[in-house]
Amino acid sequence: MEQVSRSSRLAGQAGLALIVVALWEVLPRALDMSPLVLPPFSEVIVQFNRPLTGGGTLGHHTWVTVQQVGGAFGIAAVAGIAVGLPLGMIPRVRALALPLLTAAFAVPIMVLIPLFLVSFGLGMKSKVAFGALYAFFPVVFNVVAGAGNVEKIYFDVARAYGLSRSERIRKIILRGAARNTLNGLQMAVAISIIAVVSIEMFGALAGLGYLIHRAGQRMRIAEVYALILVTLLVAYLLLSAVRWLGRLFDVKLEISAG
């Protein structure tokens, strides 16, 4: 198929965004929709000038969420690589770990939210711990898969050149696993955001999920939409940062890998 240039793709995406915003502004009025379901876009934007139902400033709550996402991601990344590399390097262990990790993907970790709130409290600790557990799995899965993806010929070459064991690990296995690892880290960012905001909606003292929950309880739907836009922006910026990092290492985001 023909290649699509970057500028024509961006133009298409800008057009798409414009159409969505225009419909969002016009349709609720034209169809006489209840403002409790879909208030017009301008009504949502106005909310940024009003005080928050949950109190505090938007900047403060956003910062709380970003910190928790960062903490969760950091723990998941370090633990996932530390556990994944030794597992992935031994072929027998790897063959055993992969089906177990594939199955673990189907376990709905979200249902453990009450457990984390009960044992770690309503503060930041429960969010970081829950996000770290959730994001740990994509990292460890991808590291294990990557460490074993190295083609045999590289090892043959290494043997021919008489590389030592530590050199083999450093120069071949780690390089081979880098691609998958970065892919896992990109998924981990997305999952950290999802996990942190989700648990914030069930019980928290601050953060974007907390604000959305409070506004929703009071039926302030325009405010909910405004906060969703902020969350979307935060998610987009964090993902772009990782994608940019991935581009440095020449890795493309493959979010549907599983």
Add this chain to the structure above:
Amino acid sequence: MTTSTPAALGPTARVRRLNWAKLSLALQVLAVLVAFLVLWEVLSRTEVIDPRIFSSPTLIWDMWWVLLDRGLIWPHLWETTRHLLWAFVLFTVVAGVLGVVLGMRQYTFEVFYSPIAIFFAFPKVTLYPIFLIAFGLGAQSKILFGALFGFFPLVMNTMVGVREVRRLHLDLMRSIGAGPLFKFFRLLLPATLPSFATGLRIGFVYAGIGILLAEMFAAVRGLGNRIIAAGYQGTLDQFWVYVVLSSLLLLAGAGFFRILELRLSRWRP
């Protein structure tokens, strides 16, 4: 298989060896699971982990029978399963059609794929307050919320699957003068189905998570509702029964689609 192998012996011998490898792997996986359960039990009995919070396999097993006796298992399991099946039908149709339409042209693929990927990575839970007000407390809001969760992985995988039909294969079809129907059944469908099945598997799991979350927020029945109620009442033995049950529900579905996925990609070299 080499041509020197006797035809009568070759295939059966090959199949048997494959099964042995599979069986041994399955046994090892089972051993790991048993070891995990034993470790959990021992840690809990010796109170290294708090048995009031983390329970233990035997305590959960006992509680399962208690709950079964009280009729607190099947109605909730059925409630969640029923919603999940409806959500599954809904997102399969919508995401399947949309995935084919958007994936067929390189331009629409390029324009739509990354916005969809961003929405996939965006915490969709934040939309639940709106679903609740728009669609009420009943089944409707849960089914639609679950379908929303399942929609993204399926539409993305379908788009990728449709796009990856090989140029070479399309040229080959043209060179043999294949009609549109022949082309559809012999090339487009088999080429797209494996990726579609992957989308179904991931979508099913995500839809399940969506339904459970919706039930955790606002419901009077269903596994998610039981999980949140047991969690907040501090009856963690019950909590674990429902956690295990919802995990098994999603694992069973994922396992089914995994088999489908492997069958459909058998034609690949």
